[in-house]
Amino acid sequence: MVDESLQRTFAQDVVELWRAGLRPVVVHGGGPQISAMLDRLGLETRFEAGLRVTTAETMDVVRMVLSGRVQRELVGHINAHGPFAVGMTGEDAHTLTAVRRSAWVAGRAVDIGLVGDIVEVNPGMVRTLLERGHIPVVSPVARGADGQVYNVNADLAASALAVALDAARLVILTDVAGLYANWPHSTEVIEHLTADALDGLLPGLASGMLPKMEGCLSAVRGGVRRAHVLDGRVPHAVLRGVLDEVSPGTTVTASA
Numbered sequence: 001m002v003d004e005s006l007q008r009t010f011a012q013d014v015v016e017l018w019r020a021g022l023r024p025v026v027v028h029g030g031g032p033q034i035s036a037m038l039d040r041l042g043l044e045t046r047f048e049a050g051l052r053v054t055t056a057e058t059m060d061v062v063r064m065v066l067s068g069r070v071q072r073e074l075v076g077h078i079n080a081h082g083p084f085a086v087g088m089t090g091e092d093a094h095t096l097t098a099v100r101r102s103a104w105v106a107g108r109a110v111d112i113g114l115v116g117d118i119v120e121v122n123p124g125m126v127r128t129l130l131e132r133g134h135i136p137v138v139s140p141v142a143r144g145a146d147g148q149v150y151n152v153n154a155d156l157a158a159s160a161l162a163v164a165l166d167a168a169r170l171v172i173l174t175d176v177a178g179l180y181a182n183w184p185h186s187t188e189v190i191e192h193l194t195a196d197a198l199d200g201l202l203p204g205l206a207s208g209m210l211p212k213m214e215g216c217l218s219a220v221r222g223g224v225r226r227a228h229v230l231d232g233r234v235p236h237a238v239l240r241g242v243l244d245e246v247s248p249g250t251t252v253t254a255s256a
């Protein structure tokens with residue numbers, strides 16, 4: 001979400017949810033901002049199956065842009081409403097532990113460098129912040145048990161954290177109206193999917209949607225009641241998605 005006014009309405013929504021008695025946790029991305037910075041530095045941007053090919057040099061930029069600039073902006077927007085947000089990274093207090101992963105392209109494992117797959121979540125610090133009335137804002141950077149820093153897709157990090165927190169909902173924002181059936185030939189949104197139906201669709205999904213839908217699937221299979229993919233370009237999408245009886249976009253549940 002690069003648009004400044006959308007970031008502001010997103011921050012407003014998160015605070016509204018908090019005021020309504022919910023306890024939101026924000027996991028942010030920043031892929032476009034990372035790519036823009038890599039470009040300024042003359043470094044290559046390449047994705048495989050929706051995941052950024054991450055060299056040691058790229059990792060430095062990912063960490064700087066996510067845990068620095070993007071997170072600071074988001075924390076600033078939320079804290080315009082009061083002293084709510086506290087920024088942290090998955091590296092802090094061993095919140096996210098990862099192992100190196102490959103990307104699967106045409107049935108083959110492709111080396112994508114320092115990209116992590118989360119194998120352990122320690123939600124203690126996030127819970128402490130929630131208990132103290134704060135809104136944790138987490139960047140998807142993880143550590144390996146070996147001390148290596150890994151770049152984790154934000155949707156997958158949010159899903160793992162939602163499961164570890166026993167969250168009731170996972171809300172993933174994107175730049176389309178939801179999961180389209182038969183994309184790119186149609187823009188008909190699939191409004192509801194069960195976990196099994198989604199499992200069947202996953203192999204046919206194109207890269208951008210893949211981590212989002214993988215994240216929704218593992219969330220509902222891990223006990224999260226509902227996972228939503230919502231259009232982040234629509235002002236107040238988060239508020240409507242969580243508070244309205246029927247959410248816009250695509251909703252995934254464990255069963256019908």
Ligand SMILES: Nc1ncnc2c1ncn2[C@@H]1O[C@H](COP(=O)(O)OP(=O)(O)O)[C@@H](O)[C@H]1O
Nearest residue numbers: 031173174175176178179180183206207208209
């Ligand atoms: N089935 C699908 N339905 C909707 N969008 C899809 C689908 N398959 C691929 N996409 C693409 O995925 C993109 C969203 O992924 P991405 O750009 O990685 O999102 P973000 O930057 O929001 O994390 C959409 O803009 C669209 O181009």
Ligand SMILES: CC(=O)N[C@@H](CCC(=O)OP(=O)(O)O)C(=O)O
Nearest residue numbers: 029030031051052151152153154
């Ligand atoms: C491994 C991997 O791809 N990590 C992502 C992390 C940020 C992210 O997920 O940002 P969006 O939500 O904006 O896509 C990246 O480097 O772009």
